[in-house]
Amino acid sequence: MPKTDNRDTLLRHWHLLKALPGKPPGITTREATNYLRDLGYSTDIRTTQRDLVKLKSVMAIACNKKGKPYGWYWQPGMGGDIPALDISDALTLHLLGNRLQNLVPESMMRVFSGRIEQARKQLSEHRGNWHNKVGISEENLGYVGPALDNDIFEQLKQALIDNLQIQVKYQSLQEPVAKDFILHPLALVLRGVRTYLIARTHDAQNDEVMPYAAHRFKSVRVLKNKKANRKNFKLKECLDSDLMQFGVAEPIDLQLKLDQVMFKILKETPLTKNQKLIPQQDGGLLEIQIRDSWSLKWWILSKSEHVEVLKPLHYRRKIAGILMSAAKKY
Structure with a gap:
């Protein structure tokens, strides 16, 4: 040159x-x-x-x-790309920042924080009373995201990028003490406010994979020159399965009786695209094929004032048992 x-x-x-x-x-x-x-x-x-x-x-x-x-x-989240922002874009970034801070751990927010702060600085210099014009309101009672160690998260990402195995110390909810073992990292998945590593153990049978909560890793060490076993792994198939729903693999044919309020809500915001609503004088019926997951159970229990499980019978009995057990505490 x-x-x-x-x-x-x-x-x-x-x-x-x-x-x-x-x-x-x-x-x-x-x-x-x-x-x-x-x-x-x-x-x-x-x-x-x-x-x-x-x-x-x-x-x-x-x-x-x-x-x-x-x-x-x-500074974090800036990088060498320096595009200009107009006020509309700055408002969008500010709104996005408010939403993301409730969904992703701080170690991930660092990637966006520079851009978001740039937008907020630009808004603060604009005479538009912007802070009184946009905001976030959570639909449900949410969780505060668990603390995620930055160094550990960097090690997990690096192992994924380089397709390398990791030596970990992991504290599961079921075990009283953390255990040491080797994992083959396959993917990182966000579920609500939690981040999970999808991985295989060193002695996994039949290509079995499991989710590991990223905040429960006590230590992570990347094993240089030891390639991870990614045989037959497809993330979409993994997400479409029951793995991240913590339930059973087979869907159930669910029928719920809805009051008028819940019927209107599900008409506006369906649970799934394949749901069927049948109007009745006092509300209606919901017929839907859906996986029997923790999320489904918690949703039904949280809406028990407005819904009644009719079918399948075993699921009706399951929900009834939980509600009767809970009622005894009051």
Whole structure:
């Protein structure tokens, strides 16, 4: 590449920004200078240092001073892409940020936080009383997401990217102490506010896979040069199965009697696309083929004032038993 004119400051700054990584420890001033020289810029370390200090005053970049030499990097969620935002886009990002913070762990939010903060800063400079115009209201009583160790989550992601096995210490709900074993990571899945690693154990039979709650890993170590066994794994088939529903594989033909309120709600917002509603004078019937999962059971119990299980008989008895047991506590 031909030598670039030293007066072309704008392009030099642009390439310098593109060289910065998206997280600490960052790139050193010397490394950044060598990068610019490789592109044909005649510059030195002192000039690069001055450029970085100037850019830090107007851009979302940071200096890692935890050890020498110092490293420069983009603040979380920013990266080298710097698109402009109009007010409409900024409002959308602000709304998305409010929604995501209740759904994903903090370690994932870091990827978006820079963009969201950029949007909120732009909104704060706009005379539109924006904070009084958009908001989030949760439909249900939700959970606060469990804490997810950033270092452990990075190890899980890296193992997935490189298709490598991991040595883990995992604390299940059923066991009193954490256990050590080897896993073959296959996929990461978000379910509500929890993140799960879909994986095989080292001695899995018949390609069996299991979900492991990411926040229950006490330690994770990537095993270099030990490839994970991904034989016959298809994520879509996994998600379509009962694995993440924590129920039985076979669907049931469910019939519910609904009062007028619940009939109207399910007419507006169906449980599934294949549901059938039959109107009656006092409400109606719901006929649906659906998996017998924890989610279904909790939904029926939470709506027990408005719904009655009619079929199948074994499921009616199951729900009745739970309700009678609960009533005894009152």
